[in-house]
Structure formats: structure tokens, C-alpha cells
Amino acid sequence: MESVPSLGISIPTLAIFVVGYALCAVVGVVTTGALRRRRSAAAPFVVSTRSPAAPVHTSWPTTPWIPPAGASQQGLGTSRSHVCSSASHFRCEAAIPGSGRSVCRCGRHWAGTRQPCPCVTERTMGDIMTEPVAQLPTAGELVFDTFDRIRRRGPIVPIELPGNVVAWFAVSHKAVSEILAGDGTVLSKNPRNCPALQDGTIPADWPLRALTDIDHMINMDGEDHRRLRRTISQAFTPRRVAALEPRIQQIATELLDDIPDHKAEINLVSSYTTPLPVRVIGELFGVPASEQQQFRIWASTVMSHLSTGDEIQAAMADMLGYLAELLGRKRRTPGDDLTSALLEANEANGLTDDELVNMLWLVLMAGHETTVHLLGNAVVTLCTHPEQLAKAQAEDRWKDVVEEMLRFRSSVAAILPTRYALQDITIAGVDIPAGAMVGWYGGVGRDPERYPDAGTFDIDRDHRDQLAFGRGPHVCLGAHLARLESHIALSTLFSRFPRLRLAGDPNQFYGPNFITCGPLALPVLLEPSA
Numbered sequence: 232m233e234s235v236p237s238l239g240i241s242i243p244t245l246a247i248f249v250v251g252y253a254l255c256a257v258v259g260v261v262t263t264g265a266l267r268r269r270r271s272a273a274a275p276f277v278v279s280t281r282s283p284a285a286p287v288h289t290s291w292p293t294t295p296w297i298p299p300a301g302a303s304q305q306g307l308g309t310s311r312s313h314v315c316s317s318a319s320h321f322r323c324e325a326a327i328p329g330s331g332r333s334v335c336r337c338g339r340h341w342a343g344t345r346q347p348c349p350c351v352t353e354r355t356m357g358d359i360m361t362e363p364v365a366q367l368p369t370a371g372e373l374v375f376d377t378f379d380r381i382r383r384r385g386p387i388v389p390i391e392l393p394g395n396v397v398a399w400f401a402v403s404h405k406a407v408s409e410i411l412a413g414d415g416t417v418l419s420k421n422p423r424n425c426p427a428l429q430d431g432t433i434p435a436d437w438p439l440r441a442l443t444d445i446d447h448m449i450n451m452d453g454e455d456h457r458r459l460r461r462t463i464s465q466a467f468t469p470r471r472v473a474a475l476e477p478r479i480q481q482i483a484t485e486l487l488d489d490i491p492d493h494k495a496e497i498n499l500v501s502s503y504t505t506p507l508p509v510r511v512i513g514e515l516f517g518v519p520a521s522e523q524q525q526f527r528i529w530a531s532t533v534m535s536h537l538s539t540g541d542e543i544q545a546a547m548a549d550m551l552g553y554l555a556e557l558l559g560r561k562r563r564t565p566g567d568d569l570t571s572a573l574l575e576a577n578e579a580n581g582l583t584d585d586e587l588v589n590m591l592w593l594v595l596m597a598g599h600e601t602t603v604h605l606l607g608n609a610v611v612t613l614c615t616h617p618e619q620l621a622k623a624q625a626e627d628r629w630k631d632v633v634e635e636m637l638r639f640r641s642s643v644a645a646i647l648p649t650r651y652a653l654q655d656i657t658i659a660g661v662d663i664p665a666g667a668m669v670g671w672y673g674g675v676g677r678d679p680e681r682y683p684d685a686g687t688f689d690i691d692r693d694h695r696d697q698l699a700f701g702r703g704p705h706v707c708l709g710a711h712l713a714r715l716e717s718h719i720a721l722s723t724l725f726s727r728f729p730r731l732r733l734a735g736d737p738n739q740f741y742g743p744n745f746i747t748c749g750p751l752a753l754p755v756l757l758e759p760s761a
Contacts, residue, residue: 373738373741374640374644374674374741374748375640375674375677375686377644377674378402378672378673378674378677379677381400381402381672382402382403382674382678384402385402385403385661386401386402386403386405386406386658386659386660386661387399387400387401387402387403387406387658387659387661387663387669388400388402392439393439394433394434394437394439396427396433396437396439396668397667397668398667398668398669398670399658399663399667399668399669399670400670400671400672401658401659401669401670401671401672401675402671402672402674402675402678403659403675403678403680403681404675404676404678404680404681404682404696404698405659405678405680405681406658406659406661406671407671407675407698408696408698408702409658409659410649410650410658410669410671411698411701411702411703412702412703415452415453416653417652417653417654417656418650418651418652418653418656418669419452419650419651419653420449420450420451420452420456420649420650420651420705421450421451421452421455421651422443422444422450422651424651424653425443425651425666425668426666427666428440428443445589446585446586446589447459447586447589447590447592447593448460448463448590448593449593449705456704456705457704458580458582459582459586459590460704460708461580462573462576462577462580462582462590463573463576463590463594463708464708465572465576466569466572466573466575466576467569467572467573467594467708467709469711471569471572472711472712472715473711473715475511475515475712475715476715476719478511478514479507479511479715479716479719479720480719480723482507482510482511483503483507483719483720483723483724484723486502486503486506486507487503487723487724487727487728489502490502490503490757493728493757493758494756494757494758496734496754496755496756497754497755497757498752498753498754499607499610499753499754499755500603500607500750500751500752500753501752503606503720503724504603504606504607504610504720504753505527505603507606507716507720508598508599508600508602508603508606508716509523509524509526509527509599509603510523511599511712511716512595512598512599513526513599514568515568515569515598515712516557516568516569516570516591516594516595517557517561517566517568517569517570517571518557518595522553525553526550526553526595527599528546529546529547529549529550529553530546530550530595530596530599530600532546533546533547533550533596534600534746534747550592551588551589551592554588554591554592554595555584555588557570557591558570558574558584558587558588558591561574562574570591573587573590573591574587594708594709597707597709598709598712600642600747601642601643601713601747602642602713602716602717603642603749604642604643604747604748604749604750605633605636605637605642605713605717605749606716606717606720606721607740607749607750607753608636608640608642608748608749608750609632609633609636609717609721610721610724610731610753610755611733611737611740611750611753612636612639612640612688613632613721613725614731614732614733614737614755615733615737616688619632619688619689619690620725622690623690623721623725624725624726624729627722628690629718629721629722630714630718631690631691632690632718632721633714633717633718633721634690634692634694634697635688635689635690635692635694636717637676637694637697637699637700638676638677638682638692638694638697638699639676639677639688640748641673641674641675641676641699641748642673642747642748642749643673643746643747643748644672644673644674644746644747644748646670646671646672646673649669649670649671650668650669650670651666651667651668651669652664652665652666652667652669653665673748675698676697676698676699681696700713727757728757728758730758730759731755731756731757731758731759732755732756732759733753733754733755733756734754734755734756735754737750740752740753740754
């Protein structure tokens with residue numbers, strides 16, 4: 232399937248980390264009302280046969296559509312030499328939600344004629360599967376530009392994963408809302424409901440099997456999911472999170488106190504936005520301070536786009552072995568921590584040690600990595616939007632800052648595979664075949680169909696339909712903790728250093744990572760010279 236876009240990512244297991252983020256962003260079910268069932272002979276799950284060396288744009292039309300003689304295209308002011316090809320049709324910004332129709336804003340008719348521009352087209356699965364899309368992301372492309380480019384394809388589009396396996400990305404607020412709406416009867420979280428994973432169509436050495444083959448609650452539906460979630464929910468309570476506030480404040484203050492020279496340029500990622508979430512989640516689960524850095528190294532190896540498959544598998548094995556040993560320690564000597572509380576709650580639920588270890592891994596990974604990037608993104612954004620920073624400082628609006636950051640710049644670029652179509656379905660007007668993998672893109676908060684001036688950072692927005700933490704049975708367990716950490720960290724930082732500013736071009740702080748979205752380094756001046 233040469234027409235399906237390639238991710239262009241060299242990492243062999245790029246989505247292992249997505250398991251962790253999935254705890255805070257996905258729900259595994261869709262209602263029959265939101266997704267219309269349909270009967271179709273559409274092909275089920277697809278494994279692309281495109282050679283890795285094949286050009287991405289092999290399906291672009293070779294015969295462009297030429298306007299009628301004497302015509303110019305209204306809205307563009309172009310001459311008769313303007314070429315309107317199908318490639319440009321789907322760069323259109325407008326779409327009629329739910330209709331399956333894309334309407335080009337370049338002009339409704341060619342000037343001087345009654346002939347409509349063919350940019351008004353019906354969107355079918357065949358159309359979408361043959362439309363060209365560049366790599367995700369392309370070299371040097373900013374994450375916002377990637378999302379805008381993909382969004383112009385439609386509400387949900389096919390993407391080629393490593394190993395030439397095709398999955399579907401939802402990129403509109405409407406499409407993601409439909410995916411997050413239901414009861415597991417149409418889309419399943421369980422990979423056993425993906426025929427291609429079970430029958431060998433997707434080979435056993437497919438890179439993402441490190442994600443799909445793990446037995447944890449992100450990969451479960453119904454009672455299996457409820458049994459696991461019930462155990463962690465009994466331990467990870469809102470009261471326990473609220474009790475952390477004084478300690479989070481203390482950690483934030485200590486980290487800023489430890490910065491030796493407030494006049495020099497520092498890297499805020501290594502000195503503040505990373506160690507704060509690592510220490511909070513480590514202490515919460517009873518990981519000793521001397522062992523927290525090693526866990527961070529393992530986590531960084533697992534998620535890095537530079538890690539080899541062997542390195543990732545070794546880090547995974549070391550992490551799981553460490554967590555099994557931590558469970559044993561807490562059994563012998565319980566403490567006032569979440570791991571001990573989890574063991575106590577499990578006395579009535581009967582989870583196996585493997586299930587407990589996988590749960591610890593999931594929550595520990597989710598509990599710090601996304602917050603690291605949320606904090607880094609917030610510092611960059613506030614420094615580049617000084618009027619919003621001034622409002623937050625003057626009015627103590629840090630909770631609103633966090634909500635707008637979750638919308639404006641998600642900590643994760645893409646989330647997949649998250650679920651599997653149990654039958655042919657329609658999502659936001661796009662037909663999806665049975666057996667397909669379905670995920671969603673983290674930039675959904677910038678969908679202009681939902682948010683006016685979506686590219687504007689505005690802490691006065693209404694965030695009542697925030698999708699960053701998911702909805703329904705799989706809604707993020709750690710949402711309260713992430714919000715609490717973030718508003719404390721940001722308010723403490725900018726209260727201590729109200730004149731903090733960036734020391735460089737913020738676009739250079741980010742790397743081409745498909746999974747996460749956060750600055751790799753964050754050079755700042757805490758107390759810049761006048």
C-alpha cells in the first residue's frame with residue numbers, strides 16, 4: 232500500500248512508552264450511538280507492502296486537473312495557469328463536521344464559469360487511503376505544523392507504523408470524542424480482538440508487540456479492566472494525592488534553592504522540570520531517593536528514539552525486575568506509600584504478582600514522564616506569551632494555565648495503538664474496517680472546529696470538554712496529581728523568578744520525537760540583567 236504515509240521514525244519500539252501515557256489519556260470503548268455500525272466488504276487490517284526505500288509520495292496524481300480556459304480561481308486570485316491537483320484539494324482548511332465532505336476554501340467556482348472547483352469532494356475510505364501525506368513528522372517540522380498538516384487530511388486518517396503496519400489516527404475533537412465515548416462493544420482495548428496480531432499477519436517480531444503483548448489494564452475491557460482498576464483506585468485516592476501538596480511544595484522549593492548561580496544560564500529540564508516529577512512519583516511509591524535516578528535512566532532508555540531494540544528490552548527487563556523486588560520489600564516492611572497501599576488493597580482483589588508489577592510500571596511511567604513535558608512546555612509557552620504570564624502572576628491563575636497548556640501543547644504527540652475495531656464502523660464520517668488499529672493525535676486540542684483561534688494561548692478559555700486525560704472507564708487515574716504538581720511547580724518557579732526568560736530560540740529546544748512533545752533542553756536566565 233504505497234499511498235499510506237510513513238512515520239519516518241527509525242526507532243524499533245517507539246510506542247512502548249505510549250503504554251504509560253495511555254493511562255492518562257485513553258479510554259477503551261465506543262458507544263454504538265457515537266459510532267454507526269455498517270456492513271461493508273472493506274478489507275480488514277492492512278500490512279503495507281511498500282518498500283522502506285520507496286518514496287512517500289508515489290500516489291500523487293500524475294495528471295493534474297486544469298481549470299477551464301479563461302478561468303481564474305476565486306479566492307486565490309490565480310491565473311489560468313493555476314493547477315488544481317488532488318494533492319492540493321485536501322490542504323483545505325474547512326470541513327463539514329460529520330458529513331464526510333471536505334470543502335476547499337480556495338474558491339467555490341472558477342471565475343467566469345459555472346463549473347465548480349473539484350476541491351469539493353466526497354471523502355470515502357478509498358479517498359483517504361490514497362491521499363498522500365508526508366512523513367510524521369518531517370525533518371525540521373514543528374509539532375504544531377505536523378498536526379495542522381495531518382488534520383487537513385480529515386478527521387481520522389491512516390498512518391504507517393514501523394514494520395509497515397497501518398493504523399488510523401483520529402485528529403479532530405469530534406472523532407476523538409466519539410472514540411472516547413462508549414462501552415467496548417464496537418472498539419476494544421484487548422489486542423486479542425485484533426485478528427492480524429493473532430493470525431501472524433503482523434509478525435511476532437513487530438516492534439510494537441512490546442506494547443500489545445503486555446497484560447495490564449490499558450489492554451483490557453469490561454470486568455478484567457474493572458478488577459485491575461479497582462485495586463489501584465483503592466490505593467491511589469484523591470485524599471492521598473491532596474495530602475502530597477505540602478511535600479510537592481517543599482520539593483519545588485528545594486530544587487530552586489539548589490541552583491548554585493541564579494545569574495548564570497541554566498538548563499531548567501535537568502535542574503527542575505525533570506527532577507520534580509521524578510521525586511514526587513518516586514516518594515509516592517516508596518522508591519528510595521538513591522534509586523530514583525536509576526529508574527529515570529531506564530525510563531529514558533525505553534522512550535528514547537535513539538535506543539536500539541536490545542537496549543529497550545534490557546531496560547524493560549531491568550525495570551520489571553526492580554519493581555518485583557520493590558514489591559517484595561514492601562511486603563516485608565510496609566510503609567506509608569502507594570506500593571504498600573496497593574498491596575493492602577489487593578488482599579481483597581487477588582491480583583497476581585505479575586499484574587501488580589505491570590501496574591506499578593504503568594503508573595510510574597505515566598506518573599512522571601508526561602508531567603516532565605507539561606512543565607517544560609508551560610515554561611516555554613509562558614515566556615513566549617508574556618501577557619498571559621502577567622495575568623497568571625497577577626491573578627493567581629496557575630490552575631487555568633495548566634488547563635490551557637493541556638489543550639494548547641499536549642505532552643504527547645501521538646497515542647496508539649489504543650483500541651481495535653470489532654466490526655466495520657464509521658468515526659466522524661470516515662469508514663474504518665473491522666480489525667483496524669485506532670489511536671489519536673495529541674494535537675486534538677488545537678482543532679479549530681472545536682476551539683476558536685485554536686493556535687492562541689489563552690488562559691480564559693472554557694476547558695470543560697478537556698480531552699487530555701481521557702473520558703469514561705479509562706479516564707486518567709493520575710489527573711489530579713499531574714494538575715497539582717504542575718500548578719505548584721509553575722507558581723513556585725515564577726514567584727521566585729518573575730523575570731525568568733528563555734536563553735535561545737524555543738523552536739530549537741525540541742527534537743523530532745513522534746511519541747512525546749517536550750523540550751529536550753530548556754536554557755533560561757532566572758534573573759536576567761536589566
